Amino acid sequence: MAPSTAIVWFRRDLRVHDLPALAAAAAGHDRVVPLFVVDEARVGGRFASPNRTWFMLESVRLLGGELEALGAPLVVRTGDPRALVPALALELGGADVYTSRDHAPYGRTRDRAVGEALAASGSTLHPQRGVLVHEPDELATAAGAPFSLYSPFRRAWEIRARRSPLGPPTGLGRHGVDPGRLPTLDT
Known part of the structure; x- marks a missing residue:
C-alpha cells in the first residue's frame, strides 16, 4: 500500500x-x-x-x-x-x-x-x-446568542476549559516535493 x-x-x-x-x-x-x-x-x-x-x-x-x-x-x-x-x-x-x-x-x-x-x-x-483559544460558536449567552457586552463574554471566556498545548509532531517523513523559493521584498 x-x-x-x-x-x-x-x-x-x-x-x-x-x-x-x-x-x-x-x-x-x-x-x-x-x-x-x-x-x-x-x-x-x-x-x-x-x-x-x-x-x-x-x-x-x-x-x-x-x-x-x-x-x-x-x-x-x-x-x-x-x-x-x-x-x-x-x-x-x-x-x-x-x-x-x-x-x-x-x-x-x-x-x-x-x-x-x-x-x-x-x-x-x-x-x-x-x-483562537475558543471557537466563535463555543461562547454564547444562556439563550444561545452571541454576547453583546464584553464583561459577560470575558467571564464566560475565562471559565471555559482550555485544551492542553500540543508538542511538535515527530516523524513527518521526507516528501520529495520541490520546495520552491521564498520571495524577498525585492522579488
Whole structure:
C-alpha cells in the first residue's frame, strides 16, 4: 500500500508547537507536506505594507527551519491559493489538506473555494481549531446568542476549559516535493 500523504497549509499560524492541524495530519498520515502560499491578494492588495510583508516572510523563513529540523521541508508557492493548494494535492495523488480555521470573511470565502476544488478531485479540506483559544460558536449567552457586552463574554471566556498545548509532531517523513523559493521584498 502506498504511503498516505497530507498537506498542512500554513497561513497565520506559523508554528510547529501547539498546532492542531499539524498534529492531526501527522497522526493520520505517513508523510506530511508543509505548505505556505504567498497569497498575492494579501501581500499586494490595497492594505499592502512592506513592514508587514517583511515580518511575514521572516516568520515563514523561521518556520521553514523548524520544519526542516523535523524532516519535512516547507514547500512555498506564490499565487492564488484557490488554485495552488488543490493543484499540489492533485500532484501528490489526492492528498488531504489540513489547516487552521480562518474566521475572517476573506478566509472563509477562500477556504470554501479551496474545499470545493479539493472535493472535485477527491481530496478533503480538514479545517482545525488553532488560531483562537475558543471557537466563535463555543461562547454564547444562556439563550444561545452571541454576547453583546464584553464583561459577560470575558467571564464566560475565562471559565471555559482550555485544551492542553500540543508538542511538535515527530516523524513527518521526507516528501520529495520541490520546495520552491521564498520571495524577498525585492522579488
